[in-house]
Each structure stands twice: as C-alpha cells, then as structure tokens.
Amino acid sequence: MGFLTYLINGLSLGSVYALIALGYTMVYGIAKMLNFAHGDVIMLGAYLVFMCMSSAGMPAVVSIVIAIACCTAIGIIIEKIAYKPLRRATNLAVLITAIGVSYFLQNMALMVFGSNPVSFTSVVSWPGLSLAGGQLKITGNAIVTIITCLIVMFGLMWFVKNTKPGQAMRAVSEDKDAATLMGINVNATISLTFAIGSGLAAIAGALLCSSYPSLNPYTGSMPGIKAFTAAVFGGIGSIPGALIGGLLLGIIEILAKAYISSQLADAIVFAVLIIVLLVKPTGILGKQIKEKV
Amino acid sequence: MKKLNGSTKKLISSIAVILVLYIVMSTMQATGNLSSLMSGLLVPVCAYALVAIGLNLCVGYLGELSLGHAGFMCVGAFTSAFFSKTFQNEIPDVPRFILALVIGTFFAALFGFLIAIPVLRLSGDYLAIVTLAFGEIIKNVINVLYVGRDASGFHFSLKDMMSLNMDFDGVVLVNGAQGITGTPRQSTFTISVLLLILALVVTHNFVNSRTGRAVKAIRDNQIAAETVGLPITKYKLIAFTISAAIAGVGGVLYAHNINSLTATTNNFGYNMSIMILVYVVLGGIGNFSGSVVATVVLTMLPEMLRGLSTYRMLIYSIVLIGLMLFNWAPGILKFREEHGLTTKQLLDKFKKKKEVQ
Numbered sequence: 001m002g003f004l005t006y007l008i009n010g011l012s013l014g015s016v017y018a019l020i021a022l023g024y025t026m027v028y029g030i031a032k033m034l035n036f037a038h039g040d041v042i043m044l045g046a047y048l049v050f051m052c053m054s055s056a057g058m059p060a061v062v063s064i065v066i067a068i069a070c071c072t073a074i075g076i077i078i079e080k081i082a083y084k085p086l087r088r089a090t091n092l093a094v095l096i097t098a099i100g101v102s103y104f105l106q107n108m109a110l111m112v113f114g115s116n117p118v119s120f121t122s123v124v125s126w127p128g129l130s131l132a133g134g135q136l137k138i139t140g141n142a143i144v145t146i147i148t149c150l151i152v153m154f155g156l157m158w159f160v161k162n163t164k165p166g167q168a169m170r171a172v173s174e175d176k177d178a179a180t181l182m183g184i185n186v187n188a189t190i191s192l193t194f195a196i197g198s199g200l201a202a203i204a205g206a207l208l209c210s211s212y213p214s215l216n217p218y219t220g221s222m223p224g225i226k227a228f229t230a231a232v233f234g235g236i237g238s239i240p241g242a243l244i245g246g247l248l249l250g251i252i253e254i255l256a257k258a259y260i261s262s263q264l265a266d267a268i269v270f271a272v273l274i275i276v277l278l279v280k281p282t283g284i285l286g287k288q289i290k291e292k293v
Numbered sequence: 294m295k296k297l298n299g300s301t302k303k304l305i306s307s308i309a310v311i312l313v314l315y316i317v318m319s320t321m322q323a324t325g326n327l328s329s330l331m332s333g334l335l336v337p338v339c340a341y342a343l344v345a346i347g348l349n350l351c352v353g354y355l356g357e358l359s360l361g362h363a364g365f366m367c368v369g370a371f372t373s374a375f376f377s378k379t380f381q382n383e384i385p386d387v388p389r390f391i392l393a394l395v396i397g398t399f400f401a402a403l404f405g406f407l408i409a410i411p412v413l414r415l416s417g418d419y420l421a422i423v424t425l426a427f428g429e430i431i432k433n434v435i436n437v438l439y440v441g442r443d444a445s446g447f448h449f450s451l452k453d454m455m456s457l458n459m460d461f462d463g464v465v466l467v468n469g470a471q472g473i474t475g476t477p478r479q480s481t482f483t484i485s486v487l488l489l490i491l492a493l494v495v496t497h498n499f500v501n502s503r504t505g506r507a508v509k510a511i512r513d514n515q516i517a518a519e520t521v522g523l524p525i526t527k528y529k530l531i532a533f534t535i536s537a538a539i540a541g542v543g544g545v546l547y548a549h550n551i552n553s554l555t556a557t558t559n560n561f562g563y564n565m566s567i568m569i570l571v572y573v574v575l576g577g578i579g580n581f582s583g584s585v586v587a588t589v590v591l592t593m594l595p596e597m598l599r600g601l602s603t604y605r606m607l608i609y610s611i612v613l614i615g616l617m618l619f620n621w622a623p624g625i626l627k628f629r630e631e632h633g634l635t636t637k638q639l640l641d642k643f644k645k646k647k648e649v650q
Binding site: 028034036082085086087088089090092093095096097099100101103104106107108110111222225228229232236261263264266267270271273274277278281282283 | 352358411414415418419421422423425426427429430433434436437451452558563567570571574575578604606607609610611613614617618620621622623624625
C-alpha cells in the first residue's frame with residue numbers, strides 16, 4: 001500500500017508540474033522564448049489566494065477566481081512591457097529580460113509580503129478518501145489537484161483544436177509570417193497565450209501551496225525550474241507532452257524521495273531527464289525538425 | 294614594429310584598464326579608503342569575471358547556451374579546496390596553491406569534457422536545459438558527499454558522517470551540506486587579477502587561432518563547416534572544455550577566498566549560472582573585456598545601492614530590464630539610430646570633439 005500512496009502523491013505533485021509546464025510549453029511554442037518569470041507568477045497567484053482567503057475571509061473558489069483574473073492581467077502587462085518590444089530581438093536578449101522580470105517579481109513580493117514564510121490554508125476542505133480499510137489514504141488535495149489538472153488539460157486541448165483563437169495559436173506557432181498573411185493578429189494571439197499561461201499559473205500556485213503550505217517570495221522558482229524540465233521532458237511546445245512530462249517528473253521525484261534518498265531526489269530527476277533527452281533529443285512527444293540546407 | 298591588429302589592440306587596452314583599476318583599488322585598500330564590503334568583493338568579482346569569460350567562450354563563440362557553468366565553478370572550487378585542506382600541513386603554501394589551481398582547473402575541464410560528449414549532441418534550448426540539469430546534479434551530489442581521512446586512508450560516504458567508519462583520529466574533510474570548512478584563504482586580489490589577465494590573453498589567442506576560427510565557422514553555419522570537412526564534434530569539445538576549465542579557475546579563486554565552502558542554490562546553483570549569463574549578455578556576447586566590465590559593474594551596483602536597503606534588488610531588476618530593452622529592442626534601437634544615440638555614434642561624436650580641441 002505504501003507504493004500506491006507514493007504513486008498518488010507523485011501524480012498529485014506531477015499534476016501541479018504539468019499545470020506549470022503548460023504555461024512554459026505554450027509560450028515557448030508560440031513566442032519561442034523561455035519565460036523564466038513564469039515560476040514567480042505562480043508565487044504571486046498563491047499569495048493572492050492567500051490574501052483573499054486568510055485576510056479577506058473569502059471562500060476558496062472566489063479567491064481562486066480573483067487570483068486567476070489578477071495573474072492573467074499581470075501576465076499580459078509583463079508581456080506588453082518587457083517582451084513585446086523584444087519580439088524580433090535574439091532569443092538570448094528575451095531570456096535575460098525574462099530573468100530580470102523574475103527578479104523584479106520576487107523582490108516586489110519580498111517588499112510587499114516580507115521574507116517570512118506564511119502558512120497557506122488549503123483551498124480544499126475535503127479530507128479525502130480512506131480506502132482498503134484505512135490502509136490507503138488519499139487526501140482531498142491530491143484528488144482535486146489531479147482532477148483539476150486533467151480538466152484543464154483536456155479543456156485546453158479542445159480549445160486549441162476547435163476554437164478560432166486556438167487555431168490562431170497553432171498557426172502562429174507554426175509560422176508567424178504566414179499567419180500574419182492569413183489575417184491573424186499575431187500580437188493579440190501571443191498576448192492571449194501569456195494570459196492563459198499566467199491564469200493557469202494562479203491555479204497551479206493555489207494547488208501547490210495547498211499540498212506544500214509554506215509560502216515565501218521564492219516558492220515559485222524551484223517548481224518553476226522543475227516544470228520547465230517537465231516541459232522539455234515531454235517535448236517542449238506540445239500540450240499532451242507537458243502532461244506526460246509533468247506526471248512522470250512528479251512520480252519519479254516522489255518515488256526517489258521515498259525509496260532512494262530524499263536529498264538526492266532532485267539529482268535523480270535531472271539524471272532521468274538527461275537520459276531521456278539523450279535517447280530522444282526532442283523530448284517524449286517532441287517533433288523532430290530536420291534542418292534544410 | 295609590427296602593426297597590431299584591432300582585436301590585439303583592444304586586448305592590450307583592456308588589460309591596461311584592468312591594471313589601472315587594480316592599482317587604484319589596491320592603493321585605496323592599503324590606505325584604508327575602501328569599505329570592508331568593497332574589499333571583500335574584490336576577489337569574488339574576479340572569480341565571477343573568470344566564469345563569465347568562460348561562459349562567453351561557450352555562448353559567444355561556440356554559439357551554445359549553457360546554464361550549467363556554476364556547476365563547473367563548483368567542481369573547481371570543491372576539488373581545489375579539498376586538495377588544499379587535505380595537504381594543508383604537508384605542502385608549503387605557494388606550491389600547494391599552484392597545485393590546487395591546476396587540480397581545480399583540471400577537474401573542471403574533465404567534467405566539462407565528460408558532460409560535453411553527450412550534451413553536444415543536442416542543440417539550442419535542449420542543450421541549455423541539460424547543462425542546467427548537470428549543474429544541479431553536481432550541486433546536489435556535493436551536498437550529500439562526506440569524505441573523511443584517517444590513518445588508513447580516505448573514506449567516502451553519500452549518507453552521513455557516521456557511515457564513514459573512521460578511526461578516532463579521523464578528520465572529516467567534506468561534511469555534506471556543511472561543505473568544506475577551513476580552506477586556507479590564499480586568493481589575494483593580486484593573484485586574481487593576474488589570473489583574470491591570463492584568461493583574457495588565453496581566450497583572445499584561442500578565438501584567433503586556427504582552432505578558434507574553426508569553432509566560429511561551426512557556430513556560423515554548422516552544415517557548411519561540416520561540408521568543408523571540419524570535425525565538428527572535436528572542435529565543439531575543445532571549446533566547451535576550455536570554457537569549463539576557465540570557469541573552474543574562477544571556482545578555485547572563489548573557494549580560497551572564503552572560510553566555509555558550501556554548495557547552495559545561490560552560489561553554485563542555477564541562480565549563479567543565470568547571474569553569470571546576465572553578465573555575459575550585458576557585457577556583449579563574444580566580447581571578453583565586456584564580460585569583465587559587466588561583472589564589475591553589476592556586482593558593485595547592488596552594493597552601491599545598499600543605502601536604499603529593501604529597494605536595491607528591485608532597482609537592480611528594473612535597471613536590468615531597462616538595459617536589455619535599451620540595447621536590444623528593435624524599436625528602441627531604430628529610435629536611437631535616428632536621433633544619433635547609438636554607442637558608436639556617441640563615441641564618434643566624442644572623438645570629433647577631441648580632435649577639434
């Protein structure tokens with residue numbers, strides 16, 4: 001039963017990684033940039049939920065909706081101010097700017113909320129299930145996290161496949177110039193991608209801190225890096241890839257912590273990533289792009 | 294006298310600038326005009342500048358983004374500190390430090406070489422993420438590594454101090470997350486500056502050598518370089534290994550400047566790799582002297598802003614974003630060109646004024 005418990009915890013952590021990885025993967029697919037500030041948007045989302053719930057006493061659902069709205073706005077503002085002027089600059093310039101934005105968000109949070117960690121109240125009040133005569137306990141957090149992740153994932157896949165804005169996203173990620181010629185507003189599409197990614201970051205932040213309740217201005221950076229790894233793992237730019245990468249990463253991390261060594265867990269996760277990339281250099285579901293001469 | 298070409302002239306002038314700065318700083322230190330914070334920063338700045346030079350070789354000339362150079366710095370730091378501590382009482386100071394330098398550089402280069410073999414099969418962002426992963430693995434493993442030494446030799450463990458199974462007289466050399474304490478503090482400002490100049494000369498000669506030109510050809514067009522028969526893997530390996538070795542030298546300096554050496558996210562993790570990358574990009578990709586300047590300015594900047602206490606990192610981040618937009622945004626660049634505000638135009642104006650006078 002121990003193994004099953006670990007597996008479910010891994011799935012739950014992996015679902016959070018997958019939600020964050022979605023933000024990375026969509027932005028990368030469309031704007032071809034690594035948005036290093038994504039992890040800090042998660043932290044902001046978690047703080048917003050915390051403020052709404054603990055300070056203003058609002059119900060969890062309302063708090064999350066407010067956090068999603070605020071994070072979406074923050075995502076769009078960041079994109080407009082920091083990334084849009086650099087649209088045609090080199091990738092590296094955008095990367096450094098994203099790092100600057102990440103520092104900015106962290107220090108902003110440090111000033112507003114202070115460096116002391118706050119203890120986050122879970123957004124899920126349901127204690128969870130107890131199966132097999134109490135031997136297998138599944139927390140409410142884990143169930144809600146996994147279900148939310150699946151709903152978001154399939155919703156997003158449907159959105160990208162079947163709606164006009166979704167098709168525009170796919171067109172832009174395929175070829176920006178051709179998309180412009182077809183009458184697609186590339187700038188608006190990129191902003192929309194950032195908006196969706198940042199909104200998802202708010203959900204991810206709330207769910208992450210429900211399971212790991214200590215929240216400080218640096219909470220977002222490590223999960224951010226890991227989720228980025230997950231996105232690469234599954235093949236960056238691919239939505240189902242983010243799901244597979246995130247879940248695998250979560251499961252590997254929890255199992256490594258449980259059975260091998262809790263201190264070496266991160267090293268093991270990264271080692272698996274390296275092995276996967278060496279066998280399949282574009283990630284699990286990544287497209288192989290042949291360079292033409 | 295043979296006429297020097299442009300890049301050599303530039304190298305000589307930047308070395309001259311470093312020497313002038315060195316003299317100013319040491320006089321200020323000797324006369325007590327330098328705050329203790331600033332004088333504490335002198336060696337680390339040189340160490341960071343060395344890592345930045347190493348990374349610039351990788352980013353600017355190999356054309357591959359590495360997010361793991363803090364890992365090589367970490368390898369250089371820990372191997373050299375381990376050596377210095379182990380033989381603290383057995384080898385006199387000067388040869389020991391030289392040996393430590395050689396050992397730190399060698400191991401950083403070795404790790405660079407070993408990592409490069411698989412990593413250079415990938416490219417672009419995949420390469421970046423794998424180097425990041427390697428850096429994190431190195432940091433993680435060092436954090437659980439315990440090494441002790443007693444009469445019967447060395448003992449290793451990846452669990453805790455107890456499982457080293459040492460005799461009573463055993464000394465713990467590497468103590469897991471506590472790292473290495475009591476490394477002799479031998480990195481002086483003079484040595485650091487000498488190594489920095491040496492690194493500038495070495496990289497300058499390397500990029501202008503036959504091998505360096507081959508590396509640049511591969512960066513500019515790999516397929517074309519392959520077509521004319523350049524062994525791609527060999528040259529990539531050489532460049533990456535040298536890049537790692539220079540980062541290792543930075544690590545050696547860093548390790549011999551502090552009493553207790555630990556591997557945390559901020560000094561050897563991805564945060565450090567990213568910080569160094571910021572120096573490289575702001576200093577100019579492919580411009581080694583630029584890396585040094587950016588390192589000095591950006592390391593000193595937060596210290597100068599210390600009076601603003603909580604706002605300092607906030608201002609730092611805004612300056613960083615502003616600088617990037619100012620230097621790279623196509624719209625702003627066009628505006629600067631139209632109004633005569635590019636660096637080149639400003640420099641020309643300055644030169645003309647001088648001529649008139």
